[in-house]
Amino acid sequence: MNFQFSPEDENFRQEVRQFFQDSVSPEVAHFGYVGAHPPPRDVLRQWQKTLHARGWGAPHWPQEFGGTDWSPIRKHIFLEEMLNANGLDYGWQGTHMMAPVVIAFGNEWQQQTFLPPLLSGEVFWCQGFSEPNAGSDLASLKTRAELDENGTHYVVNGQKIWTSDATIADWGFFLVRTDSTVKPQRGISFLLIDMKSPGITVRPIISIDGGHGLTEVFLENVRVPKEQLVGEPGMGWTYAKYLLEKERTSSAFIYFNKRELEKAKVIARAELIDGVPLLETPVFARKVAEIEADILALEWSVLRILTKEELRDNLDAVVSTLKVRGSELQQRVTELQVDAMGPRALRFFSHDARQKDACDEWDDLWPAHTLGRTNMYFFQRASTIYGGAREVQKNIIAKLAFGL
Numbered sequence: 001m002n003f004q005f006s007p008e009d010e011n012f013r014q015e016v017r018q019f020f021q022d023s024v025s026p027e028v029a030h031f032g033y034v035g036a037h038p039p040p041r042d043v044l045r046q047w048q049k050t051l052h053a054r055g056w057g058a059p060h061w062p063q064e065f066g067g068t069d070w071s072p073i074r075k076h077i078f079l080e081e082m083l084n085a086n087g088l089d090y091g092w093q094g095t096h097m098m099a100p101v102v103i104a105f106g107n108e109w110q111q112q113t114f115l116p117p118l119l120s121g122e123v124f125w126c127q128g129f130s131e132p133n134a135g136s137d138l139a140s141l142k143t144r145a146e147l148d149e150n151g152t153h154y155v156v157n158g159q160k161i162w163t164s165d166a167t168i169a170d171w172g173f174f175l176v177r178t179d180s181t182v183k184p185q186r187g188i189s190f191l192l193i194d195m196k197s198p199g200i201t202v203r204p205i206i207s208i209d210g211g212h213g214l215t216e217v218f219l220e221n222v223r224v225p226k227e228q229l230v231g232e233p234g235m236g237w238t239y240a241k242y243l244l245e246k247e248r249t250s251s252a253f254i255y256f257n258k259r260e261l262e263k264a265k266v267i268a269r270a271e272l273i274d275g276v277p278l279l280e281t282p283v284f285a286r287k288v289a290e291i292e293a294d295i296l297a298l299e300w301s302v303l304r305i306l307t308k309e310e311l312r313d314n315l316d317a318v319v320s321t322l323k324v325r326g327s328e329l330q331q332r333v334t335e336l337q338v339d340a341m342g343p344r345a346l347r348f349f350s351h352d353a354r355q356k357d358a359c360d361e362w363d364d365l366w367p368a369h370t371l372g373r374t375n376m377y378f379f380q381r382a383s384t385i386y387g388g389a390r391e392v393q394k395n396i397i398a399k400l401a402f403g404l
């Protein structure tokens with residue numbers, strides 16, 4: 001297969017590239033570069049407003065809800081260019097997870113209430129699925145939601161864990177058990193909860209990279225109007241599967257991997273071994289080439305899926321393969337950066353440091369391109385866990401692709 005973008009798509013790429021060149025502020029670029037999770041809320045908000053003003057706040061939504069009519073390839077180009085410009089590819093829980101479910105299964109009131117403020121950057125969302133004893137085995141989740149005596153509110157009790165960004169989220173979409181008498185998957189519902197509701201406690205979990213985007217969320221007698229249940233009670237499992245299938249090729253993390261490889265090259269060009277750039281030394285050049293070849297192969301797999309309609313059907317095993325390969329590459333490419341930095345990798349940057357504070361810390365030993373790389377290396381150890389653990393993905397591949 002000889003893949004080439006059409007001249008129209010290349011023109012589109014130029015248009016998008018120009019937009020990002022003009023609109024990614026130094027502050028946005030800083031948080032995009034270091035991979036802060038989450039970036040400060042005010043920066044994120046401003047960024048979403050910038051995208052929204054251009055009509056690109058959620059390009060993958062249907063046009064009638066404020067999205068675009070772009071082809072899958074154009075959406076691909078858009079994300080690739082955004083990451084290359086260090087724009088903030090953030091807030092997916094709202095735009096890529098909650099919104100498609102509300103668009104497909106929510107009622108008009110829910111669509112009108114929850115989608116516009118998300119698009120315009122006023123409101124951020126978190127995803128409350130995992131629990132202490134329900135991660136890979138999500139169907140065993142125990143957080144209960146019971147209708148009160150008036151039948152107007154659900155009363156929610158339970159605990160979620162690893163809830164990314166709950167500290168900055170205004171709302172959360174939760175999987176809750178509304179019926180314990182049926183098969184586990186059949187008793188789960190999809191509930192939208194205001195994170196400021198009485199009875200919610202959010203406790204940050206500090207991750208190995210010093211970030212505090214992860215949290216535990218405790219729900220104690222939280223009263224939720226029943227209008228905030230999406231679709232039918234007991235259909236939450238089906239909606240969650242729809243949500244996870246919606247962004248199938250994103251599991252390859254192709255934009256991330258390509259961008260981080262370029263950063264590794266910048267570092268390796270600047271690091272000298274006996275006066276020779278590390279990038280030009282045979283051993284390191286070989287490592288770079290191996291990873292680059294694997295990223296390229298993965299990118300072509302993604303492009304084949306995006307361009308061939310027939311490949312988009314029955315993709316389950318393919319999606320799991322993309323996830324396994326993509327997440328392993330995330331780990332390899334960030335390891336390559338740290339490898340290239342050598343002893344400089346020992347410096348740990350504060351996750352919250354704004355550009356000015358971070359700059360103040362820089363000196364000749366730690367040039368700008370080293371900023372946040374060690375943190376990223378550590379955080380990416382989780383990439384083979386989140387979004388579906390690697391072993392579970394391999395089980396899916398074994399079953400669906402090989403019938404084992």
Ligand SMILES: Cc1cc2nc3c(=O)[nH]c(=O)nc-3n(C[C@H](O)[C@H](O)[C@H](O)COP(=O)(O)OP(=O)(O)OC[C@H]3O[C@@H](n4cnc5c(N)ncnc54)[C@H](O)[C@@H]3O)c2cc1C
Nearest residue numbers: 127128129130135136162163164382385386387389391392
């Ligand atoms: C950085 C990060 C962000 C996250 N963000 C969110 C979020 O925003 N919202 C949310 O709801 N969740 C989130 N999660 C949770 C994530 O979805 C779970 O961590 C993941 O599904 C794995 O579940 P677990 O942690 O309970 O591990 P477990 O399921 O307990 O797995 C532990 C180990 O056992 C292995 N294992 C489990 N079952 C099998 C099996 N059947 N066969 C072989 N091996 C198996 C796994 O591969 C893993 O190595 C996040 C996790 C991380 C690390």
